[in-house]
Amino acid sequence: MKPFVFFNAENVRIQLDDRSYDIQIGQNLLQGLSGDGAVPAGTAALVVTNETVQPLYGSRLVVALKQRYPVVHTVTLPDGEEHKNWQTLNLIFDALLQHGCDRKTVLFALGGGVVGDMAGFAAASYMRGVPFVQVPTTLLAQVDSSVGGKTAINHPLGKNMIGAFYQPQLVVCDLATLDTLPVRELSAGLAEIIKYGPIADMDFMGWLEEHMDSLLARDRTALAHAVRRSCEIKAWVVGQDEREAGLRAILNFGHTFGHAIEAGMGYGAWLHGEGVGAGMVMAAELSHRLGLVDDAFVARLKVLVQRAGLPLRGAVLDAADNAGRYLELMRVDKKAEAGEIRFVLIDGPGRACVRAAPDALVREVIDACCA
Amino acid sequence: MKPFVFFNAENVRIQLDDRSYDIQIGQNLLQGLSGDGAVPAGTAALVVTNETVQPLYGSRLVVALKQRYPVVHTVTLPDGEEHKNWQTLNLIFDALLQHGCDRKTVLFALGGGVVGDMAGFAAASYMRGVPFVQVPTTLLAQVDSSVGGKTAINHPLGKNMIGAFYQPQLVVCDLATLDTLPVRELSAGLAEIIKYGPIADMDFMGWLEEHMDSLLARDRTALAHAVRRSCEIKAWVVGQDEREAGLRAILNFGHTFGHAIEAGMGYGAWLHGEGVGAGMVMAAELSHRLGLVDDAFVARLKVLVQRAGLPLRGAVLDAADNAGRYLELMRVDKKAEAGEIRFVLIDGPGRACVRAAPDALVREVIDACCA
Structure with a gap:
């Protein structure tokens, strides 16, 4: 196995010219935030949180921020994708x-x-832009959604359509915040971590196969490595293509099928990471049927997805024409x-591509992969 | 009078690195739009218009765009600031x-x-950004709101707060679209044109004094010059400060008082340009009381504002404590x-600055300048 490349012993740096920033990964970082020179100066701070996280970590963050800002306000949102x-x-x-x-x-x-996503879009839009800091408390947010600058809300006709x-x-x-994460959400975060293997780094996929039990047991050393490596890969991709003109789309491996499941079931029924879990299996199966990867690769991915506690099979969205509903x-x-679906596919282990596929073949995959 | 500098005989160019673009100024441009290489390519076009403009110019634009795009959709919004x-x-x-x-x-x-403003914010946010073209059909939009990339909607607690x-x-x-503009809106547009004199170009103010009658009579040669010179000055300011970190704020001369009138009266009661008209007089009066300009300058501006058909005096927003309501x-x-109001003031004719002023003095100005 190749050694992992770290950009920095402490932080992962996202290089985007004058929009560059650091991702800090460590334990008990919330408490020390006020003394950190990287925290932007300002006239006030507004902590955006939700009703689940606020009682757990709200006051810890507010106490720290009060040492740095003249006033600190908090707004507590209802919890769940259906409120996005x-x-x-x-x-x-x-x-x-x-x-x-x-x-x-x-x-x-x-x-x-x-x-x-909501605090980020609010920061982008309030007075046409105010500074913001991501303090992700779920594994999924630490390895994916808080990194890379994508912000959005959902529309009844589509996920993340406005942002x-x-x-x-x-x-x-702060890895300490993962202690309170429900096991279902831990698994959802592992889906986004697993993703980085097939699209970019099969050594990391091997490491995940070795350390999946430690990750599920929330071993902090294992978590630190998984979070850091995921952020490094994401930083590398986003640094080359901030606005998703090309390469960045590979980070959506599993997401095209996954978003259909989330939207079709009603936001909140499936967690995002659960949709990505089943969606990666479907995208790998489609890659296989297009001759891009062998069936051993698909089988290996399925084992890892299942071990992470994620669904292997997609939901049935329409009893009469399930594949038709997915396609829609x-x-x-x-x-x-122009109405042509662009799939993120595995073009050989550790390498992704974005391309169209014949509807008939996509229908076969959906029929084969849904419960 | 100094000669006017034109960046280009046909277009005014806004220089913003990879976000640079042209402002075309001329007659009957709508019809020729499809053959214009500057119009961006795309899979479809969506014309965003309102119920007043759609019957006048909607089909003219759609017919032209159908020669360039496979499909052209239209969405017709209700008309008026209260719907923003x-x-x-x-x-x-x-x-x-x-x-x-x-x-x-x-x-x-x-x-x-x-x-x-709404089509621009929709373009900025839909799928995190799609291309858009401004086709302003009011004088105010041609000289101000369609140039410079500010997009926004209102919030009940403040104008243009989200964007x-x-x-x-x-x-x-297209100057031909100004033929159908109600006279009240023509005056509102003239407010934003007059603005460019005091803040940047007293020669232009002199030209406006000479040509106000021609402008009110919608003489196209006079309108072309006024639109072009306004766009040139705005292009120069925006090119130096796209995101309003400093200099760009001078374009808001008259707007601090004007926004208070608009919000205090309920959006739509006063036109934006009407608020700017009275607001410029109030800002000039404040500049005078701070010793920045003489009373002859204030008197000269008042004559021009009045000749343009604009209100000279601010609205009474609160019978009990009018100045208090303005300040709020x-x-x-x-x-x-941090709660300190930053006023755009005239720091000598043709030159603007941004600074605070004592509340007591601001109250005096409001008391002196409201009907």
Whole structure:
């Protein structure tokens, strides 16, 4: 196995010219945040969190921030993907305006991917842009959604359809916050970690096969490595293609099928990472049927997905024409062009590509892969 | 009088690195749009317009665009500043998603500032960014809101509070569309044109004094010059400070008081340009009381504002404590910092500055300048 390359012993750096920033990965980072020079200066801070995370970590963050900002406000959102909509986003704008927050107010997103996506979009849009810091408290957010500047809310007709590319000034991954993560969400985070193997680094996939039990037991050394390596790969990809003109789309491996499951089941029924888990198996199966990978590769991925506690099979979205419903939902995917679905496929282990596939073959895969 | 500097005989260029674009100014440009290489390519076009403009110019634009795009959709919004909110913005997202529009769909904003602001924010946010073209049909939009990349919607607690800096790929100012502009809106547009004199170019102010009658009579040669010179000055300012870190704020001369009038009266009661008209007089009066300009300058500006058909005096927003209400509304202005209002003032004719002023003096100005 090749040695892993670390950009920095402490931080992973996202290189994006004047929008570059650090991802800090470590234990008990929340407490030390106020003394950290990387935290942006401002006239006030607004902590955006949700009703689950607020009682666990809200006061720990607020106490730290009070040492750095003249005032610290908190807005607590309802928890869950089904609330990732305009109404909930507007709670953040209401709070900012009611408190008279100006352009130098720093937003802190304390929570999982939903909180990060909404706080990020609010930061991008409030007065046309205020600084923000991601403090992800779920494994999924630490390895994926809080890194790379994608922010968005859902529309009833499609996931993440309304948003902005907007980079945080800092990402703080405190591994201690993973102690309280429900096991189902731990598995959902592992889906986004597993993803980095097939698309970019089969050595990392081997490491995951060796250390899956440690990760499930929340061994902090194993978690630190998995988070760091995931962020490194994501940093490398995003650094080359910030606005998803090309390469960056490979990070959506498993997401085209996964988003269809999430939207088709109603947001919140399946966790995002669960959709990605089953979606990766479907995308790998499609890659295999297109002759890009052998069946041993698909089998190996399925074992890892299953060991992570993730669903292996997609949901049935329509009893009468399940494949038709998947295709309908996938045609509004953001990667689609003129109604043609663009799939992220595995073009040989450790290498991804983006391409179309014949509807008939996609239907075969859906029929074969849904429960 | 100094000769006017033109960047280009046909177009005014906004220089913003890879976000640079042209402003075309001329007659009957809508008809020729399809053959224009500057119009971005795409899989489809969506024309965003309103119920007033659609019957006048909608089909003219759609016919032209059908020669360039495989499909052309239209979404018609209700007319008026009071509709510049999330509900109306969502009509654009609904149309985009219902038509299955992808990332290569080009949005065309056909209308005034409200249509441009909403279509621009929709373009900035739909799938995190699609290309868009401004086709302003009001004088105000041609000289101000369609140029410079500011997009936004209003919040009940403040104007333009939610938005993005997002540049169009092209701005098409067809002077022929000004023929149908109501006279009240013509005056509102003149407010933003007059603005460029005091802040940047007193020669232009002299030209306006000479040609105000021609402008009110909609003489196309005079209008072409006024639009071009306004866009040139705006291009120069925006090119140096795209995201309003400093200099760009001078374009908001008259807007701090004006926004308070608009918000205090309820959006739509006063036109934006009417608020700017009275607001410029108030800002000039404050400049005078701070010793920055003499009273002859204030008197000269008042004559020009009045000749343009604009209100000279601010509205009474609160019979009991009018100045207090103005101050309250101005403290949520985007230029405010930690509750301190930042005024754009005239620091000598043709030169603007941004600074704070004592509350007591501001109260005096409001008391002296409101009807």
